[in-house]
Amino acid sequence: MSKKYCWILLVTVLAISNSTHAQQNLIQNIQSRKILSLNGKWNYIVDPYENGYYDYRHEPFDQSASKTGGFYDDRQQKEKSELIEYDFDHSPTINVPGDWNSQAEKLEFYEGTVWLRRQFNASPVDGNRYYIYFGAANYEAHVYLNGKKLGVHKGGFTPLQYEVTGKLKVGVNSVVVKVDNTRRQDEIPTINTDWWNYGGLTRDVFLAELPKQFIADYQVQLAKGNTQRIEGFVQLSDSVAGRKVNISIPELKWNLEVTTDQFGRAPIGSKISKLSLWSPESPKLYTVTVSSNEEKIQDKIGFRTIETSGNNILLNGKSVFLRGISLHDENPLLAGRLRSEGDMRMMLQWAKDMNCNYVRLAHYPHNEEMVSLADEMGLLVWAEVPVYWTISWTNPGTYKNAEQQLTDLIVRDKNRASVIVWSIGNETPLSEPRHVFMGKLAEHARLLDQTRLIAAALEVHREGKTIILNDPLGEKIDLVSFNEYAGWYWGGTPKEITAYQFNIKYNKPVVITEFGGDALGGFHADEDTRWSEEYQEALYKNQIILLSKIDALRGMTPWILTDFRSPRRQHPIYQNFWNRKGLISETGKKKKAYYVLQDYYKQMEAKYKQVK
The missing domain is CATH 2.60.40.10 (Immunoglobulins)
Structure with missing residues (x-):
């Protein structure tokens, strides 16, 4: 029995076992089974002090001897003298899937605990097995059914599911989820990010019915x-x-x-x-x-097959240039995560309209339906986990969390032809603890799946007019993939960046995972004026000249398809809590740089059609 077979077997067997307080194995293609949708209106209670979880001595109710007293009990008043300090029935509702930040004005910037409750009818059949499934809950979720705890899950972008066989009632059941999107240093992602921290049950929820042995x-x-x-x-x-x-x-x-x-x-x-x-x-x-x-x-x-040979990326044995763009899981036209097939299809079609054959789904696992649509629409995919910026590299729990999220991503999407790259992180600064952490993730990904490429979005540094890539992680991944922001964060104006040269240590295909600059849609000036569409247009023109100096260049995913919301971006005129690096504005209008990239991709498509 091979080492790979033994390892995958161990992961599967351990995950399938029913654990009360741990993530269970992700059942492959669970959506194809008999399911009862739990989407729709859920009652919610905002709980910044976590009164529904801790008693006045800050002890968790669900760890007390009686395991009662918390909001998860979903109690109804039976006696007029009974003291109950919450009431789901008379609480407001939000849509699930959906986040609370975009659905309730007073919660726009809220980070903390919100309790969500949904009642549903069930008729469990003896001999069958039942699982409750959540496509994603950002970030830490405590799940309860009829007052009993099913488990705890950390990670805002991968599915969670729990077996509820024998725990369902005939008739009305109550599922309560405590969701906490507080950012913390030791979590994945860490406290510092550059996207909106949408809290809630942001993807589909359902009850699945399966046979006894499935x-x-x-x-x-x-x-x-x-x-x-x-x-x-x-x-x-x-x-x-x-x-x-x-x-x-x-x-x-x-x-x-x-x-x-x-x-x-x-x-x-x-x-x-x-x-x-x-x-x-x-x-x-x-x-x-x-x-x-x-x-x-x-x-x-x-x-399909995907592999590298020297400086080439081979799709089905033929050299390919990855004409890509980066995407966030967010609708610029309607605040919040992408909620429906229509939202997702719109984003992918915008990429195809720009003549892309490839998308980077940054910086975390996107909806699995998004990946299925990429399969259908013909877009190659870079899939990523949120090991982002400055993770707690020496914390064993942090690594375990990152590895679990990577495992869940690979288990979930391993049958999707569109996925050609598993990315283990983005812009992680160099240090020995980081090298160990990221190296272990690369080895883990390769152990789980040897048929795809392993990569990460690396950083570069500069000496004079030389851009240097010598990250030790480059030894363990398949692509020389890196972000560089010449013309925006460094390097002068767009017309000055073509003076730079590259010094890349590794003889591997080069894929530029990010470049770009901000432009406020509709703001026009000369090409030296920051925030103007002309500045962004000139930046793209000169970036293409700069990057064309790299003989091994085999693809790129500029940052980013559309403007997206971010609390980090605070300039009251040009940003107003938006990252404006999108090639399409928040109103859906194409900026001038969009057409620069579209034209370049037409040229690259024609060039690679001639490659045998």
Whole structure:
């Protein structure tokens, strides 16, 4: 049994086990099962002193002998003399999925605890299993069902789920979630960021019904560098040997039957022919069926290979230039996270309209539906975890949190053809503790998935007119990927930055993960005037000249597609709590620099069509 197989098996078995206060394994493609949506209006109580969680001596109610007394009990007054100092029924409501900052004016800048409650009817069937699922809760979530604690989850952008088999009532049930979006130094991300800290249940919530023994996880992908062999695994929910599982692609008349081992797991390995490979030009998706005696589930999966060779990035064996742009999970036209397929499709279509074949989903895991849409629409994806800026590098708990978020991201999206890069962080300053932390993350990502590229958005430093990239992490990742802001934060005006040269230590493909500058949409002046569209336009023109000096340049994701909200950006005229580096304004208007990048990408598309 290979080291990789043993490790993935250990991760799966440990995660599937039912733990009261820890994240459970993410069930693959749980949306395809029988589900009851819990989206809609949720009652909420703002609790800055956390009165609903701690008693007057600051002891948690849910750790007391009676485990009662907190808001999670969702108590109803039965006697007129009974003292209850909260009332969900008469509290205001907000929409879920959604954040509280954009839905309640008085909570725009609020960071702290909010309790959310939803009542729903259930009719649990004996012999079936039930899971409550949250697409994301920012940041720390304590989840309760009918007054009983299901668990605690940290991480604002990856799913959380808990088994509630045997805990559901026939009839009305109450789910209460304590969500706290307070920023803290030892968390992931840390206290200092450059985006809006939207708190709440920002993605779908539902109750899933599954058979007693179900298909918990699977991976069906092409083997690394081999377009004629499918590899992966199937994992059942229980450690049961000798169970048959069938994997098929009906369109290709391809079938494979596997038998589980004593851990309920079976490896997949089989030749395949007549496969149409997924690419941005032809985003072919196949219906893949995974079935056992207990259930049959379907997924839409594309097949492609991604690897590097020297200075080239090879997609399906052919050199590709990544014509990209960075995105935040935010709608510039409507405050808050992207809430619907329409929001997500709009953002990705704006990227395609600019002639992109690639997007960087920064700086944290975006909605899994966003990645599925990228599969459908033909956009390659850089997927990232929020190891951002100055993390607590020596804190074991901080590393464990980062590793768990990375694991959840890879487990969730490993069957999506669009995802070609797992990014382990952004702009992390050099130090020995950081090298150890980031090196371990790179090794962990590679252990979980050897079929994709591992990268990080690195920093550069300067000596005179030389831009230097010699980060030791470059040894452990597949791309020389870095941010540089010549013409905005350093280097003078846009017309002066072309005097710089690059000194890059590594002989690997270079992908520029960020460059750019702010422009207030509609503000026009000459190209030397900060904040004007002309300044940003000149910056992009000269950045393209500067970056074209790099022989190994194989892609870029300038910062950023649209303006986005950030409490860090406080200039009352030009920013007003917006980061204005977007190529599209908050009103949806394209700035002048948009057309510079669009034209450059047309040229690069034509150039790479000639590459054999």
